[in-house]
Amino acid sequence: MNLIVSSSPHIHGKDSVPKIMLHVILALLPAAAASIYFFGIRALWVMLVSIATAEISEYLFLLLRKKDTSAALDGSAFLTGLLLALTLPPSINLSMVAIGAAVAIIIAKQMFGGFGANIFNPALVGRAFLQAAFPIPMTTWVANRAAHIDATTVATPLGGFKFSHILTAHKDLLLGNVAGSLGETSALLLLLGGVYLLVRRYIDWRIPVGVLGSVAVFSGILWLANSNKYPDPVFMLLAGGLMLGAWFMATDPVTSPVSPAGIWIYSIGIGFFVVLIRVFGGMPEGVMYSILIMNSFVPLMDKYLRQRMLGEKK
Amino acid sequence: MKLWKEFIKGWWKENPVFVMVLGMCPTLAVTNSVKNAIGMIGAVAFVLVGSSFIVSVIRKMVPNQVRIATFIVVIATFVTMADRYLAAYYPDLSKALGPYVPLIVVNCIILGRQEAFASKNGVVASVLDALGMSMGFGIALMLMSSVREILGSGTWLGMRVLGSWYIPWQVMILPAGAFFVLGFLIWGFNSINKAFKG
Amino acid sequence: MKDSLRMIAVLTFFAVLSGGILGWFNTFTEKRVKENKLRELIASLQSVTGMDPNTDTYKIVRKDKDFELYRIISGTETKAYAVVGEGNGYQDKIRLIFGVKPDFSEIIALKILEEKETPGLGARIEEEGYLKQWKGKAANGSLKLVKTPTENPYEVQAISGATISSTAVLDIVNKSVARAKKLIKEAGK
Numbered sequence: 077m078n079l080i081v082s083s084s085p086h087i088h089g090k091d092s093v094p095k096i097m098l099h100v101i102l103a104l105l106p107a108a109a110a111s112i113y114f115f116g117i118r119a120l121w122v123m124l125v126s127i128a129t130a131e132i133s134e135y136l137f138l139l140l141r142k143k144d145t146s147a148a149l150d151g152s153a154f155l156t157g158l159l160l161a162l163t164l165p166p167s168i169n170l171s172m173v174a175i176g177a178a179v180a181i182i183i184a185k186q187m188f189g190g191f192g193a194n195i196f197n198p199a200l201v202g203r204a205f206l207q208a209a210f211p212i213p214m215t216t217w218v219a220n221r222a223a224h225i226d227a228t229t230v231a232t233p234l235g236g237f238k239f240s241h242i243l244t245a246h247k248d249l250l251l252g253n254v255a256g257s258l259g260e261t262s263a264l265l266l267l268l269g270g271v272y273l274l275v276r277r278y279i280d281w282r283i284p285v286g287v288l289g290s291v292a293v294f295s296g297i298l299w300l301a302n303s304n305k306y307p308d309p310v311f312m313l314l315a316g317g318l319m320l321g322a323w324f325m326a327t328d329p330v331t332s333p334v335s336p337a338g339i340w341i342y343s344i345g346i347g348f349f350v351v352l353i354r355v356f357g358g359m360p361e362g363v364m365y366s367i368l369i370m371n372s373f374v375p376l377m378d379k380y381l382r383q384r385m386l387g388e389k390k
Numbered sequence: 391m392k393l394w395k396e397f398i399k400g401w402w403k404e405n406p407v408f409v410m411v412l413g414m415c416p417t418l419a420v421t422n423s424v425k426n427a428i429g430m431i432g433a434v435a436f437v438l439v440g441s442s443f444i445v446s447v448i449r450k451m452v453p454n455q456v457r458i459a460t461f462i463v464v465i466a467t468f469v470t471m472a473d474r475y476l477a478a479y480y481p482d483l484s485k486a487l488g489p490y491v492p493l494i495v496v497n498c499i500i501l502g503r504q505e506a507f508a509s510k511n512g513v514v515a516s517v518l519d520a521l522g523m524s525m526g527f528g529i530a531l532m533l534m535s536s537v538r539e540i541l542g543s544g545t546w547l548g549m550r551v552l553g554s555w556y557i558p559w560q561v562m563i564l565p566a567g568a569f570f571v572l573g574f575l576i577w578g579f580n581s582i583n584k585a586f587k588g
Numbered sequence: 589m590k591d592s593l594r595m596i597a598v599l600t601f602f603a604v605l606s607g608g609i610l611g612w613f614n615t616f617t618e619k620r621v622k623e624n625k626l627r628e629l630i631a632s633l634q635s636v637t638g639m640d641p642n643t644d645t646y647k648i649v650r651k652d653k654d655f656e657l658y659r660i661i662s663g664t665e666t667k668a669y670a671v672v673g674e675g676n677g678y679q680d681k682i683r684l685i686f687g688v689k690p691d692f693s694e695i696i697a698l699k700i701l702e703e704k705e706t707p708g709l710g711a712r713i714e715e716e717g718y719l720k721q722w723k724g725k726a727a728n729g730s731l732k733l734v735k736t737p738t739e740n741p742y743e744v745q746a747i748s749g750a751t752i753s754s755t756a757v758l759d760i761v762n763k764s765v766a767r768a769k770k771l772i773k774e775a776g777k
Contacts (some may be wrong), residue, residue: 169557183570208561211709215749239751240735358678358752448602456595460602467606471613478620481628542707560708 093191096278097151103269104158104324110265111258114220115166119258123161125170129177130157137186152191156180159199162259162320163364164206167218172210176202196371197331200364207364217255230255233315234360237307249314260317270323279327282336286343287322287350288313294351306355318350321363331371338377345370396515400522406499407530408579413499417534418568420490424547427535429483433476433491435524437468438500442520445508452509461504462495469494499527530575537571538562633658636697637668637687646670650771657768666690669772672701673764677756680704682713684760688727692769694741698722698761703753710753718747722761729766733758 111119134153138145157177164173180202188194207214219230233244233254248254252262259266273279291312298306312318326332326346333342346366353362406412416434420426441464452460473491476484484491494500503523508516539545542562544552561567633639633646639660644667649657656672668690674683682703687696698719705711712718725731726741733755734743746754 172557175559205561208564208566209559210557211560211706212749213557452598453591453595455591456599459599463599463602463606467609470610474610474613474617474621478617478624481621481624558708560706563707 093152094150097155099276099278100273100324101151101155101158103272104155104162104259106265106268107162107259107262107320108158110252110262111162111166114252114261115218115258119166121170122164122166122168122173122258123158125173126161126164126177127154127157129174130154130160130181133178133181134186137182138190141186141190143190147191150191153181153185156185156198156202159259159320159324160202163199163203163257163317165214165217165257167216168206168213169210172206172213175209176206179205192330194330195375196368197325197328200325200368200371203364204368219255220253220261232256232260232360233311234354237311237315238354238360243307243311244315246310246314249311254315257317259320263314263319266319266323270319273323273327279323280332280339282339283327283332283343284322286340287326287346288318290344290347291318291350294348295355298351298355312351312354316354316361317363321346321350321367325363326367326370331374333374333377333381335377335381338374338381341377341381342370342374345373393515393518396511397518397522400519400524400526401529402526404523405526405530405579406502406523407527408576410499410502411576412502413497413527415493416490416497417531418565418572420487421531421535421538421568421571422542422563423486423539424532424535425483426486427531429476429480429487430490431524431528431531433469433472433487434494434497434499434527435521436472437465437494438503438524438527439517439520440468441465441500442503442508442516443513445504446511446513446516449509457509458501458505461501461509465500465504466495499523533575534568534571537575538567542567632685632699632701633660633670633687636685636699637670638696639667639670649775655764655767657771660687668696669768671764671768673760673767675756675760675763677703678705678710678750678752682753682756682760684757686722686761686764688765688768692727692765695722695725695727695761698757700757705750705753709747709750712747712750713753713757718745721745727765729762729769731758731762 108123111123130153131148135145135148138148157180160177160180161173164176180198183205184196184198184201185191185194215235217230217232217235231240231242233249233256236242236244244254250262250264252265254261270279270284274281274284292309295306295312296309299308307315326343333339346363349366349369350362353359353365400406404410407414407417413434416430420430441461444464445461448460448464469492472494473484476487476491503520507519511519536546539547539562540551541559542564544550544556544558559567562571630639630641630646634641637660639646640662644660644662647659647661649659649669651657654674658670658672659666660668660670668687669692670685670687672683672685674681676682680703682705683701684698685701686698688694689696700714700719703711703713705713721744724741725744728742730742732743733746733751735746735748738745744754744758
């Protein structure tokens, strides 16, 4: 048998981007469905507005940049819209959702050169913009339907811990029986989607392992040092947007490093900042900023930590 | 005719903010409201015109080796006068502008014009150049602060321009908003230039 | 040699000229600046202690960088104390002034002098809705922060979403009350 092995770079089939995107979206569907179950039809509206705005912005900007507009259908804008929606509080005004989705696509993605050229995760940039633009609606959380019937505002598990020192039960965090943004309620369903992607090898196992592992280790050290003051590592892993961030946002192939060494630094860095912000920072949650901070180091890591060819000099 | 050109070039063609990207510190820092921007424009125009006038008058007496030091002394004199004047007569504005008035000393537009123009040209041309550059700076700051105040507070010069339906984008009056607006304005500026050339 | 002498001469000439002009300029701005500061202080004292600037006088008990204490005197009687305190907020220093009854039973009013908190969140410590609740709170140095509206004189309600700024204001008040009490006690001995 005569096998011919070419050296890298290997060329991929053109259908690979839409295919990967489709599977990531599929993996997110259980969590998305759960958010509709927990927060009602309003959650569906948030997702629809976010996805529609993302797609329209993508199409218009490809047109403006005189690029092939069929790229708007590769699923990446759809995914950005869905991810952004999952990071938003269910009570948010729909016009704000549209602004966030437009910022995500236009400023964070198209202005950097479109798919594959962005430095920061677009959905997180959209969320960061909304957080800075509308701080009050972005931190107003309604109780979820399973927990309370009336729509009063409540604290998220992390907010509750930070400001009132109330720990939420692990079971509630796992099943999603808590207040929070659309996609940060059920840790179990996100885990399910993440494992699906892992099994199909669409994401690098090192990233979720590095992020979740380092959060567990760093918060574990604090917890062992003073278990009255610091929350236990299981709570830290299950609460807030960590599951969504670790499995679906930090793993974005465009904004994560290429080399294994880079990936370890990147994912442990995210975990470190998550613990730092949650425990010592002014805000209850820090997954978004942690990923954005480490995103900014990725070009540097790709430059200095790439695997060198045999015999290549520095 | 030539003098007229010196006057208008700073408005658009050689706009200190959008084309030369100078004076970024006040452009980004004090444009969160139109009122602050007007105060800053006034202070910069006073310092720029005053020091351009003095520098072009003394340009032949100053030895080349100490020219920058001399220019800085002249500029610092005008800046200190502007700062003290604001503190005495407009205490609220002076408080709002904070350290950015003393920082005009290191504003590159001013030292740049002394070095590039006033130290080489006559008094009339230098003053016209300084006036033109001040207007260019003013145009840029007014645009920046108008966009930021309208989007960030729903007001313009303290007057409500957007109805109560509008939810202000608070990010626009934060430092991050300054970078967004500056980027979009430079984009628009370059697009217009391109369209007129092409 | 001649060149360097000329350099020194020119630079010295302009430096001296500049100094002269600024000195002359300062003579008439400084007076105004001082007047502005005084007017501001009296306006603040008036709004937090209800001092009547026509009949009442004030005396500086202590003036530090991060702490000031004024005694408001009506006739021969101490009408109130005004305390200026400073501490770290979310972004930068918060500086505030509040008036207390002479026996330190309760706070008369509180006003923020300087803050650079986040607009829309922490900056709401300047809003009337938040500030008016301070009237009548106990000036005992151990006020507590709560999340819900409260009539209790030992509790202060936080601004939702701005717990850090609210805590900072509370800490500054508690700390300054303690310091003022100590100073007055020492002066009374």
